Amino acid sequence: MKRYNKQQVMNDAHRLYKNEFQRRGRSWSECLKAAWRWEKDAVRVREEKAARLDAMIAASWAAHNARKNEKSNKKEFESLSSDAVSYAMGYGRGNGFY
Incomplete structure (x- = not known):
């Protein structure tokens, strides 16, 4: 790869x-020396940025x-009964809410 x-x-020199x-x-x-100094500084800045x-x-x-490997199968509602979860989600109220 061409560096300069x-x-x-x-x-720049002209x-x-x-x-x-x-x-x-x-x-x-x-x-010409000043132009080379500018180019070398520009290359250094580009490399540092990359x-x-x-x-x-x-x-x-x-x-x-790390986040992905922590616990991908974590159950959010493991301590609650299925009736409580369905009621919290809005299912089974009997009022037509779905």
Whole structure:
């Protein structure tokens, strides 16, 4: 995989060299060095951002798997009788509620 975008480096260097306000008396080699510094910083930031995203996704999956493996067959109404559960759910009231 290509790590540095050389076309962007050259475009930045030319833009910096042509603009008198940004140039501030720098030579072409100094403008090119500045453009390379910008590109290296940009690559470093992109890699750090991707690493943070990967870590966040891995932590999210770990939490998801931990919750999934806790008790998937937990009975919510195990202490209640079936009549109490059906009454709580609205079944069997005799008033036409279903």
